[in-house]
Amino acid sequence: xxxxxxxxxxxxxxxxxxxxxxxxxxxxxxxxxxxxxxxxxxxxxxxxxxxxxxxxxxxxxxxxxxxxxxxxxxxxxxxxxxxxxxxxxxxxxxxxxxxxxxxxxxxxxxxxxxxxxxxxxxxxxxxxxxxxxxxxxxxxxxxxxxxxxxxxxxxxxxxxxxxxxxxxxxxxxxxxxxxxxxxxxxxxxxxxxxxxxxxxxxxxxxxxxxxxxxxxxxxxx
Amino acid sequence: xxxxxxxxxxxxxxxxxxxxxxxxxxxxxxxxxxxxxxxxxxxxxxxxxxxxxxxxxxxxxxxxxxxxxxxxxxxxxxxxxxxxxxxxxxxxxxxxxxxxxxxxxxxxxxxxxxxxxxxxxxxxxxxxxxxxxxxxxxxxxxxxxxxxxxxxxxxxxxxxxxxxxxxxxxxxxxxxxxxxxxxxxxxxxxxxxxxxxxxxxxxxxxxxxxxxxxxxxxxxxxxxxxxxxxxxxxxxxxxxxxxxxxxxxxxxxxxxxxxxxxxxxxxxxxxxxxxxxxxxxxxxxxxxxxxxxxxxxxxxxxxxxxxxxxxxxxxxxxxxxxxxxxxxxxxxxxxxxxxxxxxxxxxxxxxxxxxxxxxxxxxxxxxxxxxxxxxxxxxxxxxxxxxxxxxxxx
Ligand SMILES: Nc1ncnc2c1ncn2[C@@H]1O[C@H](COP(=O)(O)OP(=O)(O)OP(=O)(O)O)[C@@H](O)[C@H]1O
Ligand SMILES: [Mg+2]
Numbered sequence: 001x002x003x004x005x006x007x008x009x010x011x012x013x014x015x016x017x018x019x020x021x022x023x024x025x026x027x028x029x030x031x032x033x034x035x036x037x038x039x040x041x042x043x044x045x046x047x048x049x050x051x052x053x054x055x056x057x058x059x060x061x062x063x064x065x066x067x068x069x070x071x072x073x074x075x076x077x078x079x080x081x082x083x084x085x086x087x088x089x090x091x092x093x094x095x096x097x098x099x100x101x102x103x104x105x106x107x108x109x110x111x112x113x114x115x116x117x118x119x120x121x122x123x124x125x126x127x128x129x130x131x132x133x134x135x136x137x138x139x140x141x142x143x144x145x146x147x148x149x150x151x152x153x154x155x156x157x158x159x160x161x162x163x164x165x166x167x168x169x170x171x172x173x174x175x176x177x178x179x180x181x182x183x184x185x186x187x188x189x190x191x192x193x194x195x196x197x198x199x200x201x202x203x204x205x206x207x208x209x210x211x212x213x214x215x216x217x218x219x220x221x
Numbered sequence: 222x223x224x225x226x227x228x229x230x231x232x233x234x235x236x237x238x239x240x241x242x243x244x245x246x247x248x249x250x251x252x253x254x255x256x257x258x259x260x261x262x263x264x265x266x267x268x269x270x271x272x273x274x275x276x277x278x279x280x281x282x283x284x285x286x287x288x289x290x291x292x293x294x295x296x297x298x299x300x301x302x303x304x305x306x307x308x309x310x311x312x313x314x315x316x317x318x319x320x321x322x323x324x325x326x327x328x329x330x331x332x333x334x335x336x337x338x339x340x341x342x343x344x345x346x347x348x349x350x351x352x353x354x355x356x357x358x359x360x361x362x363x364x365x366x367x368x369x370x371x372x373x374x375x376x377x378x379x380x381x382x383x384x385x386x387x388x389x390x391x392x393x394x395x396x397x398x399x400x401x402x403x404x405x406x407x408x409x410x411x412x413x414x415x416x417x418x419x420x421x422x423x424x425x426x427x428x429x430x431x432x433x434x435x436x437x438x439x440x441x442x443x444x445x446x447x448x449x450x451x452x453x454x455x456x457x458x459x460x461x462x463x464x465x466x467x468x469x470x471x472x473x474x475x476x477x478x479x480x481x482x483x484x485x486x487x488x489x490x491x492x493x494x495x496x497x498x499x500x501x502x503x504x505x506x507x508x509x510x511x512x513x514x515x516x517x518x519x520x521x522x523x524x525x526x527x528x529x530x531x532x533x534x535x536x537x538x539x540x541x542x543x544x545x546x547x548x549x550x551x552x553x554x555x556x557x558x559x560x561x562x563x564x565x566x567x568x569x570x571x572x573x574x575x576x577x578x579x580x581x582x583x584x585x586x587x588x589x590x591x592x593x594x595x596x597x598x599x600x601x602x603x604x605x606x607x608x609x610x611x612x613x614x615x
Binding site: 045046049052054055074075078079081082083086087089093095097098099102106107109111115124138154158204 | 222224225228229232233423523524526527528529530531532533534535536537607609612613
């Protein structure tokens with residue numbers, strides 16, 4: 001599903017050159033639940049951003065669903081992300097000025113769809129994460145765990161084949177973290193969604209199919 | 222997407238209030254300035270209604286001490302003949318002080334069928350006045366000698382007054398009454414409107430009265446139409462002739478074309494000052510707008526990053542921000558237009574509705590353009606935000 005070969009990422013500023021990723025080769029199979037671990041600053045987020053087409057690798061080859069992506073225009077990349085990929089972030093990234101339902105339907109706004117379709121799909125997605133009773137709330141009225149569930153609903157509302165989650169439980173206590181983990185495992189199991197998750201939690205990682213460890217931009221196991 | 226942006230704006234109404242009121246205030250200022258400019262421009266486009274080239278004006282103080290109407294009339298008729306004998310003089314006309322581009326006005330009121338028409342410019346002039354400044358007659362005739370013996374006092378009125386009183390009907394042969402309702406005034410002609418206070422103003426309603434036998438006691442102005450070869454040397458000769466004829470009188474010779482220039486200047490200077498002040502205000506507003514949009518974009522980097530992640534291209538992010546600002550301006554303009562539309566409805570200043578409506582349209586266009594220009598660059602900056610970086614920041 002996701003194919004990385006010799007992926008490199010170098011950040012250059014005026015004075016320093018940071019090698020964030022060093023020859024990463026990795027294949028994520030369709031339906032796989034992969035977790036990535038490693039110390040802070042080792043390049044996990046960078047790797048996830050490259051998989052999610054939010055960032056360009058400095059070198060190497062990236063294929064998603066057998067398709068090379070390096071020749072795609074900004075607009076085509078945007079459409080690709082919209083259709084294939086759902087993102088979940090540690091800090092949720094909800095829009096505080098929009099109600100929960102409006103937040104969840106956001107990805108559908110970048111496709112052709114009617115308002116009724118959008119509301120319907122968003123409500124279904126919220127049902128899946130158990131938040132049907134919070135649709136009219138604003139994000140500021142929710143707990144951290146609830147916010148992350150809204151973010152998951154937003155990630156799945158467009159039925160993407162891939163979910164990229166960057167420390168989705170990083171801001172949550174273990175009970176809430178487990179809830180989120182259950183939802184992700186359910187998605188993977190029931191809908192066959194391919195999931196790549198960055199985590200700092202060994203226990204969480206152990207519940208996924210495979211664990212990749214990064215150290216200083218390189219793969220160590 | 223439109224409904225979505227509207228929801229977003231609505232939910233942020235408190236933050237947006239400042240921007241909306243800023244745009245509203247600049248709209249109202251622009252509307253005021255544009256109304257003024259439109260009004261003046263439309264006046265400017267109207268015909269002058271008379272000629273001012275090669276017309277000289279002589280101010281004099283009447284030197285005669287006689288009380289007799291006949292001798293004073295005879296004296297000035299002789300002066301007219303003396304002047305007309307000079308080859309450079311084509312016509313000589315005596316007029317009240319409110320000659321073209323003068324600073325003096327004389328207003329009166331007239332009645333017709335019980336309706337009072339006030340603030341009518343009142344010109345007291347002679348039979349030669351029309352020729353001297355080439356007034357355009359639309360109906361009827363100008364004064365002549367025979368009018369001295371007429372039973373009812375003859376008057377000419379201008380186009381504006383004719384339309385106000387008689388509408389589309391002909392006015393010649395009809396009567397009006399003077400202010401005190403003592404005299405019947407017979408309309409013998411209608412002349413085109415004259416812009417006697419400069420190129421940018423109309424004088425509204427006007428009536429022309431023929432000088433009566435005693436008028437030469439107080440009339441103090443002559444209009445002299447001269448030929449093309451009337452030069453400075455002729456002007457000094459003219460002065461000598463006048464001085465020689467009118468002993469002990471103060472005599473001043475001026476040119477209508479010069480008076481027009483200074484009249485126009487006196488009109489334009491405040492208009493230009495107002496425009497400059499408004500211009501500075503607009504620059505201020507534009508900078509403010511620019512700043513607010515810039516600030517908003519920096520505050521919304523996370524949101525922009527997220528939108529990029531879930532499927533927005535750089536262009537659509539930029540378009541979104543520009544559209545949001547345009548929606549905000551539309552809200553301001555709806556409120557602003559509600560105030561502005563009261564001016565034509567209430568006919569403020571008795572000014573034609575078309576002036577206000579033109580100004581309204583222009584101001585709306587101007588504000589949209591201003592807002593568009595101010596939001597394009599911040600919008601482009603928003604499009605350039607790297608999603609990976611923006612999402613990482615929080
Ligand atoms: N935009 C950037 N410009 C320069 N350097 C960057 C940029 N983004 C990341 N880096 C560097 O690249 C390296 C990898 O960063 P990355 O965010 O991928 O780490 P991470 O493994 O996700 O860390 P954490 O667990 O703290 O989230 C770090 O050294 C970081 O300083
Ligand atoms: Mg990270």
